Amino acid sequence: xxxxxxxxxxxxxxxxxxxxxxxxxxxxxxxxxxxxxxxxxxxxxxxxxxxxxxxxxxxxxxxxxxxxxxxxxxxxxxxxxxxxxxxxxxxxxxxxxxxxxxxxxxxxxxx
Amino acid sequence: xxxxxxxxxxxxxxxxxxxxxxxxxxxxxxxxxxxxxxxxxxxxxxxxxxxxxxxxxxxxxxxxxxxxxxxxxxxxxxxxxxxxxxxxxxxxxxxxxxxxxxxxxxxxxxxxxxx
Numbered sequence: 001x002x003x004x005x006x007x008x009x010x011x012x013x014x015x016x017x018x019x020x021x022x023x024x025x026x027x028x029x030x031x032x033x034x035x036x037x038x039x040x041x042x043x044x045x046x047x048x049x050x051x052x053x054x055x056x057x058x059x060x061x062x063x064x065x066x067x068x069x070x071x072x073x074x075x076x077x078x079x080x081x082x083x084x085x086x087x088x089x090x091x092x093x094x095x096x097x098x099x100x101x102x103x104x105x106x107x108x109x110x111x
Numbered sequence: 112x113x114x115x116x117x118x119x120x121x122x123x124x125x126x127x128x129x130x131x132x133x134x135x136x137x138x139x140x141x142x143x144x145x146x147x148x149x150x151x152x153x154x155x156x157x158x159x160x161x162x163x164x165x166x167x168x169x170x171x172x173x174x175x176x177x178x179x180x181x182x183x184x185x186x187x188x189x190x191x192x193x194x195x196x197x198x199x200x201x202x203x204x205x206x207x208x209x210x211x212x213x214x215x216x217x218x219x220x221x222x223x224x225x226x
Contacts (some may be wrong), residue, residue, distance in 0.1 A: 031213075043154075045214045097213040099213075
């Protein structure tokens with residue numbers, strides 16, 4: 001199978017920095033997405049990486065290393081509203097550009 | 112603003128019933144997807160469609176079927192609901208093309224309970 005692994009839960013403090021890791025099988029890799037999902041809501045797109053390196057978007061950054069099958073999502077200056085699940089999803093070479101999702105990381109931000 | 116609408120937020124059905132979950136998108140997207148989301152298992156793809164009347168099986172199609180008669184509408188059908196189909200169902204759509212353009216936009220989900 002095409003396993004996508006990420007931690008189940010993380011806790012961090014308001015104002016701090018947190019890094020959420022994601023590892024995947026490299027065979028057929030075609031791009032990696034990060035989504036945010038607040039409880040009871042739809043997942044929303046955060047970032048996309050296809051080349052190695054860091055993509056920065058305000059307080060959120062996403063990093064990719066294709067050779068290592070590794071990505072992370074970095075959240076800076078954490079706010080209470082960042083408490084959510086963060087989903088790593090990988091696109092593999094297949095019909096329809098289907099995505100395979102990890103189990104999601106539930107992040108709790110504490111005051 | 113992009114919009115994917117699922118017809119119901121909550122549904123309660125009985126074992127053996129035929130269940131229809133409806134999804135409509137207003138972005139003229141070619142691709143549409145149905146996932147189920149269960150704690151610890153993440154999103155798992157049930158079926159997807161890349162064009163009207165076209166469908167492809169995902170990772171867990173057993174017990175489900177789909178219908179895409181119009182570009183904007185993708186229906187998920189549980190022919191005979193069972194208790195192990197109790198789950199959150201999410202619909203998504205995306206544009207055809209390279210993966211970079213393939214951002215999937217999700218509906219708010221339908222929480223289905225089968226009793």
